[in-house]
Every structure is written in C-alpha cells, then in structure tokens.
Amino acid sequence: MNIKEILTRHNKDKLFLMGNEAAVRGALEAGVAVASTYPGTPSSEIGDVLSVLAHDAGMYFEFSINEKVALEVSAAAAASGLRSFTFMKHVGVNVAADSLVSLAYTSVRGGMVILTADDPSIFSSQNEQDNRHYARLANIPLLEASNPQEVKDLMKYAYQLSEEFEIPIILRTTTRVSHMRSVVEFGPLTKIKGKGHFDKDPQRFVPVPAAARIMHKNLVEKMDKITVLSNNSSLNQVYDQGGHIGIITSGSAFNYAMDVVEENELPVNILKLTFTYPFPEKKVLEFLENVERVLVVEEVDPVMEKEVLAVIGKHGLKKRVHGKLDGTLPMIYEFNPDIVLEGFGRMMGVELSHKGTSHTSIGLPNRPPTLCPGCPHRAAYFEVKQTAANLGIDDLIFPTDIGCYTLGIESPYEVADYLLSMGSSIGTSCGFSKATDQAVVSFIGDSTFFHAGIPPLINAVHNKNHFVLVILDNRTTAMTGGQPHPGLPVDGMGLEAPEMSIPDIVKACGVEFVETINPLNVKKSQETFEKALQFEGVAVVISQYPCMLIKSRAERGKNVIIQVQDDKCINCNTCVMELTCPAIYTRDDGKIRIDPLMCRKCNVCVQTCPEKAIRAKRIDKAGEEE
Amino acid sequence: MKPYPIYISGVGGQGIIKTSVILGESAMKKGLPVVVGEIHGMSQRGGVVSTQMKIGKSYSPLIEQGGADLLLAFEPLEALRAINMVNENSYVVMNTAPIYPFNIRQSEHPYPDLSTILGELQSQTKKVIAMDAEDIAKKAGHILSLNMVMLGGAAAVPAFPLDKEIIIESMQDNLPERSIPINMKAFEEGFRYCSQQIK
Ligand SMILES: Cc1ncc(C[n+]2csc(CCOP(=O)(O)OP(=O)(O)O)c2C)c(N)n1
Ligand code: SF4
Numbered sequence: 001m002n003i004k005e006i007l008t009r010h011n012k013d014k015l016f017l018m019g020n021e022a023a024v025r026g027a028l029e030a031g032v033a034v035a036s037t038y039p040g041t042p043s044s045e046i047g048d049v050l051s052v053l054a055h056d057a058g059m060y061f062e063f064s065i066n067e068k069v070a071l072e073v074s075a076a077a078a079a080s081g082l083r084s085f086t087f088m089k090h091v092g093v094n095v096a097a098d099s100l101v102s103l104a105y106t107s108v109r110g111g112m113v114i115l116t117a118d119d120p121s122i123f124s125s126q127n128e129q130d131n132r133h134y135a136r137l138a139n140i141p142l143l144e145a146s147n148p149q150e151v152k153d154l155m156k157y158a159y160q161l162s163e164e165f166e167i168p169i170i171l172r173t174t175t176r177v178s179h180m181r182s183v184v185e186f187g188p189l190t191k192i193k194g195k196g197h198f199d200k201d202p203q204r205f206v207p208v209p210a211a212a213r214i215m216h217k218n219l220v221e222k223m224d225k226i227t228v229l230s231n232n233s234s235l236n237q238v239y240d241q242g243g244h245i246g247i248i249t250s251g252s253a254f255n256y257a258m259d260v261v262e263e264n265e266l267p268v269n270i271l272k273l274t275f276t277y278p279f280p281e282k283k284v285l286e287f288l289e290n291v292e293r294v295l296v297v298e299e300v301d302p303v304m305e306k307e308v309l310a311v312i313g314k315h316g317l318k319k320r321v322h323g324k325l326d327g328t329l330p331m332i333y334e335f336n337p338d339i340v341l342e343g344f345g346r347m348m349g350v351e352l353s354h355k356g357t358s359h360t361s362i363g364l365p366n367r368p369p370t371l372c373p374g375c376p377h378r379a380a381y382f383e384v385k386q387t388a389a390n391l392g393i394d395d396l397i398f399p400t401d402i403g404c405y406t407l408g409i410e411s412p413y414e415v416a417d418y419l420l421s422m423g424s425s426i427g428t429s430c431g432f433s434k435a436t437d438q439a440v441v442s443f444i445g446d447s448t449f450f451h452a453g454i455p456p457l458i459n460a461v462h463n464k465n466h467f468v469l470v471i472l473d474n475r476t477t478a479m480t481g482g483q484p485h486p487g488l489p490v491d492g493m494g495l496e497a498p499e500m501s502i503p504d505i506v507k508a509c510g511v512e513f514v515e516t517i518n519p520l521n522v523k524k525s526q527e528t529f530e531k532a533l534q535f536e537g538v539a540v541v542i543s544q545y546p547c548m549l550i551k552s553r554a555e556r557g558k559n560v561i562i563q564v565q566d567d568k569c570i571n572c573n574t575c576v577m578e579l580t581c582p583a584i585y586t587r588d589d590g591k592i593r594i595d596p597l598m599c600r601k602c603n604v605c606v607q608t609c610p611e612k613a614i615r616a617k618r619i620d621k622a623g624e625e626e
Numbered sequence: 627m628k629p630y631p632i633y634i635s636g637v638g639g640q641g642i643i644k645t646s647v648i649l650g651e652s653a654m655k656k657g658l659p660v661v662v663g664e665i666h667g668m669s670q671r672g673g674v675v676s677t678q679m680k681i682g683k684s685y686s687p688l689i690e691q692g693g694a695d696l697l698l699a700f701e702p703l704e705a706l707r708a709i710n711m712v713n714e715n716s717y718v719v720m721n722t723a724p725i726y727p728f729n730i731r732q733s734e735h736p737y738p739d740l741s742t743i744l745g746e747l748q749s750q751t752k753k754v755i756a757m758d759a760e761d762i763a764k765k766a767g768h769i770l771s772l773n774m775v776m777l778g779g780a781a782a783v784p785a786f787p788l789d790k791e792i793i794i795e796s797m798q799d800n801l802p803e804r805s806i807p808i809n810m811k812a813f814e815e816g817f818r819y820c821s822q823q824i825k
C-alpha cells in the first residue's frame with residue numbers, strides 16, 4: 001500500500017490499516033482543517049502520515065514544540081470554527097493538562113478531538129497511566145476504540161458530538177489498538193474548510209473567576225445532557241448469549257473477552273462500552289438486571305469497575321462485581337486472552353487455562369535495545385566518562401532525559417541515574433547541584449530541549465547552579481521515528497521553516513559557557529568536556545552530529561572499511577567492553593572483528609583504540625580493498 | 627474460518643513488520659478477515675521484535691500460549707524465546723543465522739548452541755524447518771531480502787491459508803520497485819528450500 005491511498009481512496013474502498021493510519025482517514029472524512037501534535041509512541045504514526053498527506057488534503061498540520069502548544073493550536077482553531085485534531089501519547093496529556101482542563105470550560109465552536117494513545121504494559125514509555133481519568137478530571141466526553149475501523153468511525157462521530165454540544169472529545173486508544181492492523185472500510189471525504197473566523201466572546205473564552213464559575217456550571221449541565229446520549233448510544237452494545245454471567249468491557253480488553261467467550265463457548269453476555277464517559281449508568285443498570293454477577297474487563301485502572309460498584313450501591317442491588325479490585329484480574333499491565341480466560345475461571349471457581357504450555361528450561365540471554373552502530377550519543381558518552389575518569393572525578397550524578405540516549409542506562413555506559421519526564425534532566429540537575437556536593441553531568445536530546453528544556457535552563461542560571469549540561473543534538477527526534485523539531489529548517493508538512501539555533505537560545509538563557517562539539521572527533525570533544533567539567537556555574541556542551549538513521553550511508557566513508565589489524569591488537573577489549581559498538585564483536589577464535597554491514601564508519605573506534613589497532617582502509621568502488 | 631494464528635519473532639531491523647503487512651494485505655486480497663498486532667518503539671533499536679497475527683475471524687491478534695499454528699522465527703534465539711507459543715502440531719520455520727545480543731559478553735547466560743535450540747523446539751513439535759535464510763538472501767542478491775526468504779518459507783507450510791500468487795501480488799505493492807527482482811528470488815528460494823524439507 002502507498003500511504004497516499006489513505007487520502008486518495010474512495011467511499012467503500014477497503015485498506016489494510018494500522019489504527020494510527022485509520023485515525024488519519026477519520027480526520028480526513030471529518031474534514032479536519034487543523035491538526036497538531038508532539039510525537040510519542042504509540043501515537044507517532046498519525047503525525048508521520050499527516051506530514052505526508054496534509055498539504056495535498058488542504059489541511060494544516062504541525063509538529064508543535066510540545067503537547068501543550070499542540071493542544072492550544074488546535075483549541076484556537078476550534079474556537080475559530082474549524083474542526084481540529086490534536087493527538088499525543090498518554091504522558092503528553094500531562095504536559096497539555098493545564099490548558100485541557102480550562103478548554104472544557106471555554107468550550108469549542110468547530111469540533112475538536114483529543115486523541116490519547118495509552119501504553120498499557122509500558123512498551124515505550126515511562127509509566128502506564130490510564131488517561132480515562134482525564135475525562136473525569138476535566139469533565140470531557142470519552143470514547144474508546146477497540147480496532148482500526150472503530151478508530152476511524154469514532155473520529156467521525158466525535159466531531160458531530162463535539163459540535164452538537166460545543167465540547168472537545170477525548171478519544172482513547174491503547175498501544176494494541178494504535179498498532180493493530182486490520183481491514184478498514186472507508187467512508188466519503190468531507191471538504192476541508194480553509195480559514196475560520198474568531199468571533200470574540202470574552203465571557204466565554206476568558207475564564208477569569210467570575211466567568212469561570214459560570215462556565216463550570218454550564219459544563220456540568222452539558223455533561224448531564226450528554227449522559228442521556230451515552231445511555232442510549234448504539235456504541236454501547238450488548239452481545240447477548242442468554243447467559244447469567246456478564247462481562248462489561250471496553251477498548252482492547254473487549255477483543256480479548258470476545259475471543260475467549262467465542263472460542264470457549266462460554267454462556268456470557270457482554271456489554272461493550274465505547275461511549276464510556278459520561279458513564280452510561282442506565283445502560284449498565286439494564287444489563288445488570290439480566291445477570292447474576294459481572295466481570296469488569298478493562299485496561300489499566302479499575303475505572304469502570306468502580307463506576308459499576310457505584311451503580312450497584314446507588315440502586316441497592318445485590319450483585320457480585322469481579323475485576324481488579326477483588327483480585328480476579330491483575331491490577332496492572334495489558335491483558336491478553338490467557339489472562340482474561342484465567343480471570344474468568346477464577347470468578348467461576350474453576351481452573352480454566354489455555355492449551356499446552358511449552359517452555360524451555362534453558363536460561364536465555366536477554367536482548368536489550370541499544371544505540372545503533374555509529375550513534376553519536378555513544379561517542380559523547382564514551383568521551384564524558386573518559387574525561388571524568390582522567391580528571392579523577394568519580395562521584396558523578398548523571399540526570400538524563402527521554403530519547404534514544406536514555407539507552408545510556410545500559411552497561412557499560414551507565415550514564416542514566418535519574419529521570420522523571422521530558423525536560424527533567426535540567427530541573428533535577430538544579431536540585432542535585434543544590435542538594436549535594438557531587439558533580440552533575442546532565443544529558444538532554446535536541447527535541448527534548450525544545451520541548452521542556454528552556455525554562456529549567458533559565459532557572460539553573462538564575463539560581464546560580466553548578467553543573468554540566470550536554471545537549472545531544474542529533475538533528476532529529478530519533479526515538480519516535482525521526483520527526484522534525486524547531487531546530488531544523490523544515491516543518492511538519494515538509495516546507496521550509498526558520499531554523500532555531502540551540503547555541504543562541506542557550507546563550508540567551510544566560511549561560512556563559514557554551515561550546516559546540518562534533519562528538520565523532522574524540523580528542524577535541526574530550527578537551528571541551530574537560531573545560532566544561534572545570535567550569536564554575538552552568539556549562540553547556542552541544543554535541544552535534546546527525547543520527548545515523550538519517551545520515552545516509554552513502555554520505556559517510558563510502559570508500560573506506562574499518563578493520564582490526566591483528567598484529568597490533570592486544571585484546572585489551574576497550575572497543576568491545578567500553579565503547580561497545582554493536583558492529584564490533586569477538587570471533588570464536590578470540591579475534592576482534594567489525595561487521596562491515598553494520599559499521600557506519602563513524603571512526604570513533606579508530607580513535608579510541610589505545611593500540612591504534614583499528615584503521616580505516618581505503619577501498620575502490622567495487623568494494624575491493626586497494 | 628477458524629483463525630490461523632502466526633507468531634513472527636526476530637530482531638529489530640530484520641523487516642518483520644514489512645513481512646506481516648504483506649501477509650495481512652494478502653489475506654485481505656483473498657477476502658479473509660485478518661488482524662495483526664505489532665510493537666513499535668524502543669524494541670526497534672536492535673531489541674526483540676515480534677508481531678502476532680490471526681487470519682480468520684478473530685477480534686484480537688494476540689495468540690494464546692501454545693496457540694500458534696506457525697512460528698516464523700527470523701533468528702534462532704528468538705525462536706527459542708517464543709517456544710511458549712507453539713504446541714505439538716505447530717510448524718516452526720526458523721532462520722539458523724544468529725544475531726548476538728550486543729551485550730552477550732556481559733550476559734549471565736551464554737548464547738545457546740544451534741543444536742540445543744533445535745533440540746528444545748523439536749521436543750515440542752516435530753515440524754521444525756531450519757534454514758540459513760541469511761545465506762539464501764545473500765545468494766539471492768542482498769542480505770536485506772532475508773524477510774522475503776522467511777515469507778517464502780511460510781508459504782511452503784502445509785495448510786498455510788494464503789497462496790503464493792496472492793503473496794507475490796502484495797509483495798509488489800509493498801516493496802520498492804528496484805528491489806523486486808532480488809526479493810522475488812529470495813521468496814522463491816525460501817519457498818523451494820522449505821518445500822523440499824517438508825517432503
Ligand atoms: C511528554 C512526552 N511526550 C513525548 C514522549 C515521547 N518521546 C520519547 S523520547 C522523545 C524525543 C526524543 O528526541 P530527542 O530528545 O531529540 O532524542 P533522540 O531520540 O533523538 O536521541 C519523545 C518525543 C514522551 N516520552 N513524553
Ligand atoms: S536512531 Fe539515531 S539517535 Fe537513535 S540510537 Fe540510532 S543513531 Fe542513535
């Protein structure tokens with residue numbers, strides 16, 4: 001499939017799409033005029049696809065500097081009467097939350113959808129928070145999708161709902177839905193409105209206390225009306241098998257429940273909730289009437305389970321509710337069919353489990369992800385550690401941040417000691433440098449620096465801190481797949497854009513020690529780190545070299561091959577044990593070798609081999625050694 | 627149709643996601659329901675990558691323990707790691723060329739011998755097909771065609787729900803045009819090798 005088909009295909013056509021791709025089609029079918037995001041797994045592909053399609057579709061799309069700004073861009077578009085779409089990973093909503101909560105008060109004119117992609121089991125995140133709580137916190141309607149077709153269809157429905165009640169809508173997916181692929185049938189496209197017009201109404205859009213009090217009242221009344229809708233919504237559906245046991249479920253968990261019930265022919269009625277907030281109390285009450293007991297199957301927190309218990313308490317029913325709170329199902333992590341089947345058995349007091357269980361008693365080595373061969377982050381890490389060792393600094397704290405470079409937590413680098421969230425490297429460095437006498441060297445990526453690094457850097461200078469900050473500028477947002485950021489001369493739609501200079505920003509923050517290095521130049525870089533480590537105050541080193549995934553192989557060292565010279569190598573293992581580039585390995589006969597297919601010819605091993613046993617050898621065009 | 631569950635495992639960068647997209651589109655072309663589950667993100671920097679799919683009616687792509695009809699393993703260690711997905715009737719198509727974890731020198735457990743890996747898998751199912759897919763890919767013209775060798779291997783498995791022709795059509799829709807001749811050759815060679823093994 002060509003990604004452009006998401007835009008060019010017609011009503012009734014079918015494509016095999018990922019949940020994230022289906023969200024884009026949903027936006028196009030709804031006529032979304034403005035879309036904004038900051039990348040984050042598992043939502044990133046939505047932005048990647050929009051950056052290819054938006055221009056042709058006549059939509060405005062941007063990679064915003066962070067999620068709060070993304071939400072604000074879309075909020076303003078919606079206030080101006082356009083349909084807007086902002087999407088982010090679950091923790092991104094934390095960043096946007098301050099504006100999100102007020103947005104529910106000020107309300108929208110054009111429809112607005114906020115897609116949150118949660119990450120149960122923490123495949124690529126720092127936590128597995130359940131963002132259904134945000135619907136409750138902010139009082140915003142919530143829809144939950146279980147598969148790509150639903151993602152697309154719910155997008156469309158959400159815009160109708162949003163405009164009818166002038167309220168933003170949260171659409172929640174989870175990793176298993178965002179990254180699920182299945183057949184999606186298309187609907188017709190809607191023509192995208194070019195420009196909106198903002199009609200002023202400060203009583204509505206400026207929540208000063210007197211106005212906010214009225215807004216809150218209006219919001220609560222609106223949500224009461226929407227409750228009638230969720231109670232009667234055909235999105236909340238009963239799969240009646242005439243059983244006396246019920247399952248209430250939503251999202252991805254619904255898929256597991258359905259598979260388990262169908263495969264094992266369990267006599268169970270399923271209530272699938274899709275329009276899950278305002279909680280459809282009446283619907284649940286009706287469902288409960290026909291079952292003796294109910295199992296609530298949901299990811300991650302027992303959100304609906306508590307709602308069901310409340311319904312039961314409020315109406316004085318005598319029904320058992322099973323789920324996470326009574327230990328029938330696990331409290332954390334994503335579910336799967338096995339977990340649901342076991343939980344069902346536990347509720348029934350019988351042992352239900354899957355077919356055979358094959359396993360091996362052999363201990364298997366694990367396979368953690370690691371920095372790519374030739375990754376500029378590795379070089380910087382190696383240099384910082386060497387320099388600190390040379391200076392005899394051994395009590396050193398490494399606050400780190402989020403990106404590929406967090407992989408520096410692995411041995412042998414071990415340059416990741418403390419992390420909370422994006423930007424926390426600098427904020428916590430301020431704290432460590434005040435709270436201890438230990439030396440502090442902090443790492444942050446370029447994209448993360450723009451996202452959340454600037455206010456804490458100003459804080460550091462103003463409060464007279466003392467630490468070294470290394471900005472790992474690999475000219476992209478690598479971890480999430482290589483999206484642009486404000487430091488690049490290109491924007492989210494691939495158009496030319498002003499390139500914001502990191503050194504200039506750092507200087508403007510008041511930092512007096514600002515130096516830029518090429519980390520692939522080991523000696524010079526170490527000299528700079530040496531000066532930085534001895535500087536009294538905040539020293540910033542910008543380590544600038546492009547990510548190896550964006551730097552094409554052709555550009556670098558086309559005509560060289562990196563080789564170990566056996567006559568010089570003394571097997572000191574510096575390259576294997578300290579630099580640990582994945583392209584360097586020890587052959588069965590004990591000789592060190594470099595895999596020519598993996599090697600990106602960064603030359604760092606050549607410079608760091610104490611015996612100068614690694615060399616770059618010229619080869620002719622056909623790849624033969626000269 | 628009763629779902630046909632396929633578990634694909636290997637290492638980031640081996641082209642596993644592309645392979646599952648081609649299989650999924652083939653199923654769609656044949657008019658079969660299909661769901662695929664992938665994991666993107668951290669795991670793609672040389673870590674473990676797996677996708678799960680069910681061809682046939684199913685709500686979720688996630689396979690129960692021991693529920694895979696086919697384990698398509700792009701790397702031997704990752705084949706063994708996925709052993710909990712197979713049962714005595716499962717087919718296993720495995721590439722024998724290892725990729726050592728970058729930190730294997732510091733690892734508590736050594737990389738198991740190929741014979742140990744095969745022995746463990748064979749103790750669960752007799753239907754294990756091992757091939758040096760890396761070598762076949764190189765001979766076809768490029769090591770990166772390894773995923774198409776594996777795809778060819780899968781197509782050779784008896785009762786595999788998709789036929790060669792339809793898979794080839796989807797390959798053409800999903801691979802860069804320049805690479806088609808090499809990838810086609812890789813696919814055919816993988817198919818041929820596994821067909822012979824099965825006979
Ligand atoms: C609030 C929040 N938004 C998004 C993410 C997802 N995310 C993880 S790392 C990262 C940025 C990585 O870019 P950069 O800092 O340049 O480091 P690189 O990966 O390029 O080394 C993003 C967007 C997140 N973890 N938290
Ligand atoms: S993707 Fe780029 S930044 Fe990330 S590990 Fe690889 S080379 Fe380094």
Ligand code: SF4
Nearest residue numbers: 374581599600603605
């Ligand atoms: S030059 Fe050395 S350090 Fe750089 S990628 Fe090749 S083997 Fe790795």
